[in-house]
Amino acid sequence: xxxxxxxxxxxxxxxxxxxxxxxxxxxxxxxxxxxxxxxxxxxxxxxxxxxxxxxxxxxxxxxxxxxxxxxxxxxxxxxxxxxxxxxxxxxxxxxxxxxxxxxxxxxxxxxxxxxxxxxxxxxxxxxxxxxxxxxxxxxxxxxxxxxxxxxxxxxxxxxxxxxxxxxxxxxxxxxxxxxxxxxxxxxxxxxxxxxxxxxxxxxxxxxxxxxxxxxxxxxxxxxxxxxxxxxxxxxxxxxxxxxxxxxxxxxxxxxxxxxxxxxxxxxxxxxxxxxxxxxxxxxxxxxxxxxxxxxxxxxxxxxxxxxxxxxxxxxxxxxxxxx
Numbered sequence: 662x663x664x665x666x667x668x669x670x671x672x673x674x675x676x677x678x679x680x681x682x683x684x685x686x687x688x689x690x691x692x693x694x695x696x697x698x699x700x701x702x703x704x705x706x707x708x709x710x711x712x713x714x715x716x717x718x719x720x721x722x723x724x725x726x727x728x729x730x731x732x733x734x735x736x737x738x739x740x741x742x743x744x745x746x747x748x749x750x751x752x753x754x755x756x757x758x759x760x761x762x763x764x765x766x767x768x769x770x771x772x773x774x775x776x777x778x779x780x781x782x783x784x785x786x787x788x789x790x791x792x793x794x795x796x797x798x799x800x801x802x803x804x805x806x807x808x809x810x811x812x813x814x815x816x817x818x819x820x821x822x823x824x825x826x827x828x829x830x831x832x833x834x835x836x837x838x839x840x841x842x843x844x845x846x847x848x849x850x851x852x853x854x855x856x857x858x859x860x861x862x863x864x865x866x867x868x869x870x871x872x873x874x875x876x877x878x879x880x881x882x883x884x885x886x887x888x889x890x891x892x893x894x895x896x897x898x899x900x901x902x903x904x905x906x907x908x909x910x911x912x913x914x915x916x917x918x919x920x921x922x923x924x925x926x927x928x929x930x931x932x933x934x935x936x937x938x939x940x941x942x943x944x945x946x947x948x949x950x951x952x953x954x955x956x957x958x959x960x961x962x963x964x965x966x967x968x969x970x971x972x973x974x975x976x977x978x979x980x981x982x983x984x
Contacts, residue, residue, distance in 0.1 A: 699882070699884075699885070701883075702879045702880065702883035703879075703880075703883055703940075703944075706879035706880055706941075707948065709872055709875050709876050709879060710873075710944055710948045713872040713873055714738060714741075714742075714948065714952065715734070716865060716868055716869050716872065717738065717741055717869055718735070718737045719734055719737075719865065720782070720785075720862065720866065720869065721738075721740065721782060722734050722736075723862070723865075724778050724781050724782060724862070725764075725778055727853075727858060728770075728774050728777060728848060728851065728852060730764070730770055732768065735959070736767070738956075739952075739956035739959045739960060740760050740764070742949065742952035742953045743756075743759055743763065743964060744756040744757055744758075744759040744763075745949045745953065746953025746954070747953075748910065748911050749910055749946055749949060750910055750911075751910060757779050757783075760775055760779055761775030761776055761779070762775075763964070764778070767960065773841060773844050773845060774848065776845055777844075777845045777848035777849055777852070778852075780845065780849060781848075781852050781853070781862075784822065784849070785862050785863065786866060786869075786870070786901075787815060787819065787905065788816075788819045788863075789863065789866040789867050789869075790815075790870055790898050790901050790902060791812050791816045791898070791902070792816070793867070793894055793898055794815075794894070794895060794898035794902075795812050795816065797891045797894040797898065798895065800889065800891035801892050801895050801927060802927070803926045803927055804895070804923070805922075805926065808899055808923075811902055812898065812902070815902060825846070826846055826849060826850050827850075829843060829846040829847065829850070830850065832846075871894075873897055874890065874893050874894045874897045876941060877893050877896065877897055877920075877937065877941045878890060878893050880937050880940050880941045881937050884933055884937060886929060886933050886937065888924065888927065888929060889927070895923060896919070896923035896927075896938075899919045899920075900916045900917075900919040900920045900923070900938075901916070902919075903915050903916065903918075903919040904916045911946060912942075913942070913946070916938070917935070917938040917942055918938075919938075920934070920938035920941065920942075921934040921937075921938040922934075924937060924938070
């Protein structure tokens, strides 16, 4: 138990240290920039963020439908809200496993189906983020060479996963763990095997991440900064690829650092870049947190004990022990 608590504390301290470092560099400029903000763009940013959440819910509903699990959009949104809320508190993205237990409790789904649905969502997120980054790179002047290397690496991994997915139909194993992996790959293939399904998932994912970029664009406009949308897209791409490595809960700190660095390289002043990065992530996290609280009420009291088990780390043993 002490080890689990230490992991949470250390990752949280890392997040706080990064934020403090960013703020300490530009505190005076930051106060001046914040005093000139236009709050109307803040409201637009929140509304656009809610639209992105609706599309996420629709996409996840479609993924579950392809796995023969019929749910409504509100239910699918609530599943994501709760899991993402846990990811804001607990490191190592353990919140993703919450969905498996919600689907089992509410719909009687197997853990394998739940895991396949989450992995499918993650694969399309990472693929579309990398594709957007590759598209934005030629339009952005003043960037780090490792940006293109990171995006190329992610696209290569997606390609390798796609090849594995295609040829996994030929695999079989009597080993319990390998059999489960093959089953998950089979279910992911089932979700996206038709041209219509593949196109729908790709287009919806692209819209989700373009809208995510629009949220950041509204934040930039709130501070009177006219940034090219391609720069914003690249910043969002780098921020989310860095955030995918679960160093801190919800990528807090690492996401802001990546965004601020990208904006500064594109010529944005340090104070404004830091403020845009922090407010952008704050809006998205607050919407997630409020949605998560509402979703807990939607599912009922039993989810509270679920969150406690996630925080203690027992949720991994519960799922992997029974699966």
